Amino acid sequence: MNKQPDSGVKLPDPTEWAKNWNEIAEQSQKLVSEFLARQGSEPLPSPTAIAPDPLNIGSAFMEMTAKMMTNPEKLVEAQIELWRAYTELWTSSAQRFMGQEAQPIAQPEKGDKRFKDAAWNESYLFDYIKQSYLLTARWLQKTVNDVDGLDSKTRKKVDFYTRQFVDAMAPSNFVMTNPEVLKATIDSNGENLVKGLHNLLEDLERGKGKLNIKMVDAKAFEVGGNVATTPGKVVYQNDLMQLIQYSPTTKEVYTRPLYIVPPWINKFYILDLKPENSFIKWMVAKGYTVFVVSWNQPDERHVDKTFESYMREGILDGLDAVKQATGEEEVTAIGYCIGGTLMASTLAWMAAQDDNRIKAVTFFAAQVEFSEAGELSVFIDEEQIKYFEELMSQKGYLEGTEMANTFNMLRANDLIWSFVVNNYLLGKEPFPFDLLYWNADATRMPAKMHSFYLRNMYQRNLLAQPGGLELGGQKIDLRKIKIPVYLQASREDHIAPFRSVYKASQLYSGPVRFLLAGSGHIAGVINPPAAKKYQHWTNDTKTNPAKVEDWMKGATEHPGSWWEDWDAWLSAKSGPKVKARVPGDGKLKAIEDAPGSYVKKRIID
Helix, strand or coil: CCCCCCCCCCCCCHHHHHHHHHHHHHHHHHHHHHHHHHHHHCCCCCHHHCCCCCCCHHHHHHHHHHHHHCCHHHHHHHHHHHHHHHHHHHHHHHHHHCCCCCCCCCCCCCCCHHHCCCHHHHCHHHHHHHHHHHHHHHHHHHHHHCCCCCCHHHHHHHHHHHHHHHHHCCHHHCHHHCHHHHHHHHHCCCHHHHHHHHHHHHHHHHCCCCCCCCCCCHHHCCECCCECCCCEEEEEECCCEEEEEECCCCCEEECCCEEEECCCCCCHHHHHCCHHHCHHHHHHHCCCCEEEEEECCCCHHHCCCCHHHHHHHHHHHHHHHHHHHHCCCCEEEEEECHHHHHHHHHHHHHHHCCCCCEEEEEEECCCCCCCCCHHHHHHCCHHHHHHHHHHHHHHCEECHHHHHHHHHHHCHHHHHHHHHHHHHHCCCCCCCCHHHHHHHCCCCEEHHHHHHHHHHHHHCCCCCCCCCEEECCEEECHHHCCCCEEEEEECCCCCCCHHHHHHHHHCCCCCEEEEEECCCCCCCCCCCHHHCCCEEEECCCCCCCCCHHHHHHCCEEEECCCHHHHHHHHHCCCCCEEECCCCCCCCCCCCEECCCCHHHCCCCC
């Protein structure tokens, strides 16, 4: 009798296979039962809260479909184009099946991690699945983009949610069409899927019925333990923030303290993750007396906090505290993201009051002109704002998970679907990554503040209009900001697009140095020189052109971090050196060690 050749494929153990699939069935039944029980126990929403389409997606696609049907010839051409591409793919796949060389018809974009497993290229079957998906996804995206007659807002919404759909339907997200998952299932007799179901149940339990995907092992990190470790003291606090003064590591420091206002959408310690990439530690070592605002975690007590509250109790109270701590009235300042939007608003308000305590300011990824605010504008129309306002009215704040989900959708493949595959299909625990720990450390938004921000900045763009916005009874005008400005943006920033950030260079009246960094909203900012990563562009023109494209034509590319360029700019505006200041030695005594207690308030563990 002839012996059959070994196929190299490991067959599953029948007993283990049956056992695991039986457990999968039981866990799935439990999952459905718990979901139905939870739905039955939840109180019915108020009539005004019922929103079958809170993101207003349906009307956008209805309008797109109506416009598309007015030009059937274009739709037929698109169908023919798809069939032509499929014919080429079938021919190419047949050649591979016959052992011949064949060039791929569609390849993943550079950096697309969904198809990193070798089987996507080595197996003609999975290669066909991959290319078929890419062809269809790109065709679908192109077809909806080519529809004539749509207004810009509807076009952006249709494009964004079409991409969400094609990302969700990627073959990498399903057991039978992901070679890595399929192999793990066979090799482990389905144990990976059992573990994945356990992970899914835990995420639903942690999210109290809503899926809260675990991106990182929270137990692997501790704020003040192995992240946010730069030594310092909390020297002032109020109901909205704590002010941290960091301990010097040089004998002398610049006269003017450096006052940093981070966003309150996330925790401040993105600037102090670990010693090797800590922006705060690096600045302290450069001889700056560094102060950082650490925002409180809002709850029901903060229902009446407004955007103006953040200006007064955040920036202005903090400036008073810096003077008490150091004796210095003049400072330099940084505003990051929405902290930069607040900083610009405050500077315009201060200019109207002839308050010139801030002598130079830096903006990290901060928008003040929102006409080209990028993909976040997809979420800002009247229907959606009313929906968010209804959500916030129930507790007085917007849950941090709502904001986190919005940001994650901007990079769904990296921040949603990769974890679905890793946690639920492969049954693995997420990698202990400090950046993702910070990303999952969500913060809430006080209702009045957040509604003001969405309506007046994103929806109406009033901050960019002279006198369009009023704070503290004062109409503000960004043109009154005449101090030196360092304006940083990142080329791949999806939250604060560099074209949007650049528009501020045309609004301030003082000298503006614009710098464009490589990478995105976080890595473009947190890029220490020692890492030798990415690049940045500078342009020494004295007058910034109206369009960033013209600025780029005269820009010079430099390898690595931009921090040294910025330090050279800031140090020249920080005054002579004086004896180093120790936190608590001034009029303000130390309250507690950095990073303080406010930052440790977590809403989900």
